[in-house]
Amino acid sequence: MKLATLAVAAASALSISSFSAKVHAADETVRDIHPRLRLPWLILQALPSPGMAIGERGVHGTMSWQVTPLLYSWAMDKRLSPWRTFVVEPLVRQSGSVELFLSPEYLGRGQAEYNWGFRAGVRAYFPITERGDGLSWSLGASAIWFLDEPGASFDAGIYTLFGSLGFLVSVSPWLSDNLVQTSLRVRFF
Amino acid sequence: MKLRSWTVGGAALFLAGCAQLSLGARFLGGSIDSLGRSTRPPAQKLEDPVRPEARLAALWVGHATVLVQMDDKFILTDPVFTHTVGNVSARLVEPGLDPQNLPQLDAVLISHLHFDHLSLGSLDMLQDKPKALFVPEGGLVYVPSSNVPPIELSTWEVYEKDGLRITATPVEHVGFRYGGDVSWMTKSFTGYVVEYNGQTLYFGGDTAHSEWMFHATGRRFPRIDLALLPIAPIHPREFMCKTHVDPAEALDLFHDLGARYMMAIHYDTFFNSLDDFGEAPRTLRTLLPARGLTEQDVAILQQGEQRVFVHK
Numbered sequence: 001m002k003l004a005t006l007a008v009a010a011a012s013a014l015s016i017s018s019f020s021a022k023v024h025a026a027d028e029t030v031r032d033i034h035p036r037l038r039l040p041w042l043i044l045q046a047l048p049s050p051g052m053a054i055g056e057r058g059v060h061g062t063m064s065w066q067v068t069p070l071l072y073s074w075a076m077d078k079r080l081s082p083w084r085t086f087v088v089e090p091l092v093r094q095s096g097s098v099e100l101f102l103s104p105e106y107l108g109r110g111q112a113e114y115n116w117g118f119r120a121g122v123r124a125y126f127p128i129t130e131r132g133d134g135l136s137w138s139l140g141a142s143a144i145w146f147l148d149e150p151g152a153s154f155d156a157g158i159y160t161l162f163g164s165l166g167f168l169v170s171v172s173p174w175l176s177d178n179l180v181q182t183s184l185r186v187r188f189f
Numbered sequence: 190m191k192l193r194s195w196t197v198g199g200a201a202l203f204l205a206g207c208a209q210l211s212l213g214a215r216f217l218g219g220s221i222d223s224l225g226r227s228t229r230p231p232a233q234k235l236e237d238p239v240r241p242e243a244r245l246a247a248l249w250v251g252h253a254t255v256l257v258q259m260d261d262k263f264i265l266t267d268p269v270f271t272h273t274v275g276n277v278s279a280r281l282v283e284p285g286l287d288p289q290n291l292p293q294l295d296a297v298l299i300s301h302l303h304f305d306h307l308s309l310g311s312l313d314m315l316q317d318k319p320k321a322l323f324v325p326e327g328g329l330v331y332v333p334s335s336n337v338p339p340i341e342l343s344t345w346e347v348y349e350k351d352g353l354r355i356t357a358t359p360v361e362h363v364g365f366r367y368g369g370d371v372s373w374m375t376k377s378f379t380g381y382v383v384e385y386n387g388q389t390l391y392f393g394g395d396t397a398h399s400e401w402m403f404h405a406t407g408r409r410f411p412r413i414d415l416a417l418l419p420i421a422p423i424h425p426r427e428f429m430c431k432t433h434v435d436p437a438e439a440l441d442l443f444h445d446l447g448a449r450y451m452m453a454i455h456y457d458t459f460f461n462s463l464d465d466f467g468e469a470p471r472t473l474r475t476l477l478p479a480r481g482l483t484e485q486d487v488a489i490l491q492q493g494e495q496r497v498f499v500h501k
């Protein structure tokens with residue numbers, strides 16, 4: 001440990017003796033650092049967002065998960081890449097973006113064949129306060145497959161705590177069940 | 190024998206877990222408690238912070254936010270004017286200056302990306318006042334597009350314009366903002382040295398103690414006039430010591446930098462530790478005589494107070 005400290009100190013001393021100031025203009029030298037897929041992220045994605053489905057067949061508890069294969073941010077600094085896949089920094093999403101999402105959902109209806117659904121769609125996020133870190137909202141549209149029948153769904157959501165906590169309402173007007181779903185969105189990256 | 194060591198290990202792990210949970214509960218409890226309390230007024234709130242008689246002056250707005258005047262140039266460090274940071278950490282004392290009373294800012298310095306240092310709501314409050322905004326290496330991703338494109342500086346890089354020379358300097362801290370980004374945001378923290386017209390300012394942001402870093406900065410900048418150095422959070426020390434200096438270590442940094450004056454920052458403004466209100470400045474005051482220092486050398490201000498360090 002001490003050896004490492006000495007090595008760092010020596011490197012620093014060398015850097016001082018050979019010091020030549022690097023002066024650069026405002027639009028030069030940016031480091032485009034992209035998020036990395038790590039085990040803790042994978043574990044956190046397994047946490048479901050709890051919700052409620054209200055339809056002609058009654059009221060049921062639901063759980064949903066979500067992945068983002070692709071996201072485009074229009075609010076990021078223009079010198080950085082606006083594209084993200086799977087792992088997305090909260091501010092990159094909530095400050096203004098549109099994402100493709102895939103969402104498997106579980107509806108606790110009691111009959112196994114009716115329990116699982118799936119949706120795939122696009123959703124756009126808009127900031128309200130603190131560039132979206134404080135408060136943001138979303139609008140989305142998706143294709144859904146519930147109860148062995150395909151349909152379309154539209155959703156609106158509001159989020160706080162840098163997008164980690166939100167409330168989402170979706171309606172599926174053309175399903176025979178006329179499904180309305182609410183969910184407490186729990187999300188981290 | 191094996192069973193016994195497993196039992197002892199399990200018990201130790203359980204106790205360590207309980208200690209962490211207890212610490213977390215104390216933080217959470219304190220944070221919720223502070224959210225419910227009313228904010229204290231600052232010691233003073235100037236409407237015109239410009240001091241024509243000053244060559245070097247500093248006004249402590251609160252936490253790491255300081256308005257520094259270097260002759261005709263104005264520098265603002267880590268601007269935070271919001272009521273909370275990260276929605277959960279409450280402000281204990283109102284800002285010592287309203288953002289609308291700020292002069293045109295020649296440079297805004299962001300030391301790192303934590304919510305109590307990079308406040309996007311506060312940057313919006315500055316409107317069109319900043320002429321330049323500086324962030325540490327890799328920090329651009331957390332500053333969405335604005336009128337002033339941020340300038341990213343990595344350690345020892347220099348930006349120079351109109352006689353104002355800004356150098357990023359090494360500090361010991363962490364670069365993430367949300368926690369989940371800890372594995373890739375590994376370099377986004379910095380200190381700064383600002384030179385203008387023969388005056389030199391040091392801004393330490395947040396840092397732990399690292400002798401070689403501050404010696405290196407002191408050797409490269411042998412005439413630092415004023416060092417803005419954090420003195421808190423102190424507790425829990427075993428947790429904070431990896432990323433934050435306490436008052437005694439801040440005085441060590443002041444010595445290592447070889448600066449002429451120090452101004453204490455980063456205390457008694459937000460709920461972000463288990464420190465008692467007033468503990469950090471009180472501790473700093475008790476340490477001064479043993480080091481041969483007085484409050485003429487080390488400024489310990491209240492929010493809103495301004496000190497002229499060098500007169501014309």
